[in-house]
Amino acid sequence: MAGHNHNKPESEAALRVKAIEQLLAEKGLVDPAALDVMVDLYENRVGPRNGAAVVARAWSDEAFKVRLLDDATAAIADVGYSGIQGEDMVVVENTPEVHNVVVCTLCSCYPWPVLGLPPVWYKSFAYRSRVVREPRAVLAEFDLVIPDETEIRVWDSSAEIRYLVLPRRPADSDGLDEEALAALVTRDGMIGVAAV
Amino acid sequence: MGAFPPEAVEAVVFGGSTARRPADGMTPRFAVGDGVVARNIQPAGHTRLPRYARGKPGVVARVQGVFVFPDSNAMGEGEAPQYLYAVRFEARALWGLDAGPRDALYLDLWDSYLDPL
Amino acid sequence: MDGIHDMGGMHGFGAVPRGEHEEAVFHQPWEGRIFAIAFVVESIVPGANVDAGRHAIERIDPAAYLAASYYERWLRSVESLITDAGVCSDEDIDLRVAALRTKAADV
Numbered sequence: 001m002a003g004h005n006h007n008k009p010e011s012e013a014a015l016r017v018k019a020i021e022q023l024l025a026e027k028g029l030v031d032p033a034a035l036d037v038m039v040d041l042y043e044n045r046v047g048p049r050n051g052a053a054v055v056a057r058a059w060s061d062e063a064f065k066v067r068l069l070d071d072a073t074a075a076i077a078d079v080g081y082s083g084i085q086g087e088d089m090v091v092v093e094n095t096p097e098v099h100n101v102v103v104c105t106l107c108s109c110y111p112w113p114v115l116g117l118p119p120v121w122y123k124s125f126a127y128r129s130r131v132v133r134e135p136r137a138v139l140a141e142f143d144l145v146i147p148d149e150t151e152i153r154v155w156d157s158s159a160e161i162r163y164l165v166l167p168r169r170p171a172d173s174d175g176l177d178e179e180a181l182a183a184l185v186t187r188d189g190m191i192g193v194a195a196v
Numbered sequence: 197m198g199a200f201p202p203e204a205v206e207a208v209v210f211g212g213s214t215a216r217r218p219a220d221g222m223t224p225r226f227a228v229g230d231g232v233v234a235r236n237i238q239p240a241g242h243t244r245l246p247r248y249a250r251g252k253p254g255v256v257a258r259v260q261g262v263f264v265f266p267d268s269n270a271m272g273e274g275e276a277p278q279y280l281y282a283v284r285f286e287a288r289a290l291w292g293l294d295a296g297p298r299d300a301l302y303l304d305l306w307d308s309y310l311d312p313l
Numbered sequence: 314m315d316g317i318h319d320m321g322g323m324h325g326f327g328a329v330p331r332g333e334h335e336e337a338v339f340h341q342p343w344e345g346r347i348f349a350i351a352f353v354v355e356s357i358v359p360g361a362n363v364d365a366g367r368h369a370i371e372r373i374d375p376a377a378y379l380a381a382s383y384y385e386r387w388l389r390s391v392e393s394l395i396t397d398a399g400v401c402s403d404e405d406i407d408l409r410v411a412a413l414r415t416k417a418a419d420v
Contacts, residue, residue, distance in 0.1 A: 009417065010413075010417060011341070011343070012410075013341075013343055013347075013382075013385055013388055014341065014342075014343040015410045015413050015417075016410055017343040017346050017347045017350070017388060018343070018346075018413055019409035019410045020347075020350060020388075020391060020395070021346055021350060022409060023401050023405060023406065023409055024350065024353075024354070024395070024400070024401075025199075027401075028199055029199055029353070029354075029357065029358070029400065030199050030200075030350060030353050030354075031200065031201055033201075033202040034200045034201060034202045034204070034205050034349075034353070035346060035349040035350060036202070037202045037205040037206070038205050038348070038349035038352065039339070039345035039346070039348070039349050041206070041209055042338055042345075042348070043338045043339065043345065046209075082210055082211070082212060083209050083210040083211065083212045084209055084212045084213060085212075086212065087213065087214035087215070087216070088214055088260070088261075088263075090260075090282075105246055105248075105319070105320060105321030105322075106244060106318055106321070106367075107318065107367055107370065108383070113210075113212075116338065117348075119332075119336060120330065120336060120383070121329050121331055121332060123383050124326075124329060124330050125320060125323075125326045125379070126326040126327055126328060126329045126330065128320050128321065129320040129321060129322060129323040129324075129325075129326045130326065130329070132248065132290075132301055132321045132322055133248075133290075133291050133295070133321070133322045134291075134294075134295075135296075135299065136296065138329060141328060141329050141331075142329075148296065148298075149298070150298070151296075151298040151299060151300065152287075152296060152299040152300075153299070153300050153301070153302060154299075154300070154301045154302070155302045156246070156301060156302065156303050156304075156321060157304070158244045158245070158246065158303050158304045158305065159215075159244060159260070159263060159280050159304035159305075159306075160214070160215040160216075160263060160264075161260055161280070161282070161304050199357075200353055200356070200357075208356075213356075215363075240314055241314060241368065242314065242364060242365075242367065242368035242371065246319050247319050247321075248321045266367070269362055269364040269365070270362070270364035270365045270367065270368040271365075272360050272365070290322070291322065
């Protein structure tokens with residue numbers, strides 16, 4: 001039907017963003033086509049499958065794992081991943097004695113090149129405030145129970161160092177190739193709120 | 197200033213823009229294993245030293261290198277790069293006896309956030 | 314600054330909101346736009362950088378900070394960075410929003 005408007009009214013935020021985009025484009029400061037590319041990269045090209053490939057290689061190749069723990073940025077670049085919010089990486093390894101979990105209490109810092117953009121829960125006030133003080137209670141909400149004898153290390157990303165957790169390889173994964181191993185690795189495991 | 201053209205975006209996204217800077221003759225004040233205490237600073241401007249760590253004792257776990265100093269950079273006062281350290285705080289030192297006896301928290305802290313213990 | 318954003322260890326925020334396990338990267342198109350705009354603005358606007366962008370979020374009124382969604386906070390940050398730099402004024406933005414709203418209502 002001509003003139004029939006199927007669109008919901010746009011929210012205040014949507015209108016403000018559109019206004020700002022137009023004003024900045026009119027001043028030659030942003031190119032909307034460049035914004036399109038950026039949105040597409042983070043919606044479709046950059047995500048946790050990247051980090052899973054890094055983890056799977058570390059599980060398969062001891063020499064790579066040593067390099068990853070020594071110079072994570074270089075090792076991750078060897079696998080083909082690099083970029084903004086991941087220029088200076090540190091990988092922290094889960095062991096029988098130590099479980100690692102990552103947060104940014106002050107904002108939402110997260111290793112974009114290997115995990116993509118953070119999920120809503122990682123950016124939530126509840127996670128930011130509580131995981132530093134009561135990691136066991138927060139991990140239990142994720143159905144992950146860490147024994148009292150295990151040392152929990154919480155890494156608060158207060159600078160531009162970005163942390164990735166190397167989860168423990170599942171016990172029943174012998175003989176799997178890298179691709180199959182990567183399929184076992186979850187985003188939550190690489191943040192530290194899941195075992196793998 | 198001018199807009200990033202669409203063709204430039206991938207190179208920028210995947211190339212990144214590190215905050216690491218050359219040491220330029222600076223030497224770190226602290227080494228791995230050194231005891232430190234986070235200063236009780238209360239900046240009105242930008243800082244990356246959370247309130248929960250101020251005045252608390254820790255141990256240097258990593259010397260991360262020299263990085264842009266946000267307290268300065270955010271306020272238009274220049275990059276003022278300094279050595280950055282990962283400092284380990286025992287959970288009980290931060291949160292009292294309710295915290296796990298073995299648990300710990302790591303924060304990345306710049307030189308000027310720290311005093312020797 | 315000892316602002317509301319410095320929330321490590323604060324009590325009272327309740328359970329971590331788990332939500333959908335596989336969620337969209339951007340829940341609304343405007344979130345993706347402001348994400349990309351913030352990156353460009355932090356890179357090229359005088360006085361702007363990632364640290365200034367974070368500080369702009371920290372300076373949001375505490376009640377507004379807590380009520381805003383994540384990307385709404387980025388929107389406020391971008392507005393601060395571009396108005397502080399003199400790229401445009403709050404009035405410029407408000408006028409354009411009003412014009413867009415009128416245009417949408419005419420459709």
